[in-house]
Amino acid sequence: MSFRTDRVRLAILLKRNPTLTKEEFSQYWLGTHAALFSGLAIVKTNLLKYEQAHTNEPVLLQLAAAMGAPKSEWDGMAIFEAESYVKIFEIFQSEEYQKVVVPDEKHFIVRQASQALPLDLNTVLDQ
Numbered sequence: 001m002s003f004r005t006d007r008v009r010l011a012i013l014l015k016r017n018p019t020l021t022k023e024e025f026s027q028y029w030l031g032t033h034a035a036l037f038s039g040l041a042i043v044k045t046n047l048l049k050y051e052q053a054h055t056n057e058p059v060l061l062q063l064a065a066a067m068g069a070p071k072s073e074w075d076g077m078a079i080f081e082a083e084s085y086v087k088i089f090e091i092f093q094s095e096e097y098q099k100v101v102v103p104d105e106k107h108f109i110v111r112q113a114s115q116a117l118p119l120d121l122n123t124v125l126d127q
Helices: 022-038 041-046 057-067 085-093 095-105
Strands: 008-014 047-054 076-082 115-120
Touching: 008 085, 022 041, 022 047, 022 076, 022 095, 041 047, 041 085, 041 095, 047 085, 076 085, 085 095
Parallel strands: none
Antiparallel strands: 008 076, 008 115, 047 076
């Protein structure tokens, strides 16, 4: 078993601000916040990929029923891909991110409820 050495991913599970509907959350995150975050110079320099994964509520309920498992509490997942975790951490620690992005997050997520997963990659199947 070996992990890729050319890139890593960080996934952050997000819980939406309870004052927003699921649609409002997705719209804000896809539009306003995505433009704000991806417009930062350090993001353009340090990230290879930024993806948003928004939960599909009808499928989420079907999946929970089919698996006999509880419905997931998460509303989405932000996925950051870079050459190293250091490059990702540089973004989060930058003055620009702290001044511009962090204050914007309160509009659509509960930041203190987020959970981060640093992910080393091993592709098993790629069709």
